Amino acid sequence: MVTDHRKLPRRRGEALNAAIFQATLDELAETGYARLTMERVAERAGAGKASLYRRWPTRLELVMDAVYEVLPDPASTPDTGTLRGDVLAALRGAAEVLAGPAGE
Structure with missing residues (x-):
């Protein structure tokens, strides 16, 4: 059962980014980069597809930011x-x- 993300509490800023980055890494682990889609990441993060595309125009940029987030400072x-x-x-x-x- 897919939950409509519009009915969930609205997250912004770091909380939303953290959920998106985690969803991206989970999706990478499950399907690999070749099969990763913005739609699946948005669904897994409980976010709207538009919120992903606003921040990251391509999946490459999204994956790079997600990886940079988990690398040591x-x-x-x-x-x-x-x-x-x-x-x-x-x-x-x-x-x-x-x-x-x-x-x-």
Whole structure:
């Protein structure tokens, strides 16, 4: 049963973006990029298709923003005491994220 998104409480800003990004990553994990559609992401996020197209004109832009959202912040690299340790820790963090749906 599909719920009409217009009858749900209205979300805006970060709450809406978070739901859309999560729906995008879930859809990527389930169907892959080739079969990902804006319609399915909107349905999964409980949002209107128009709200997606207003923010992201293409699915490529949507997927890129969703992936960037889950990647570690480069400004907050761990301080291990050595440059080599810092770089390795940052790369391991990025590799963990990219091993999931964001990397597919």
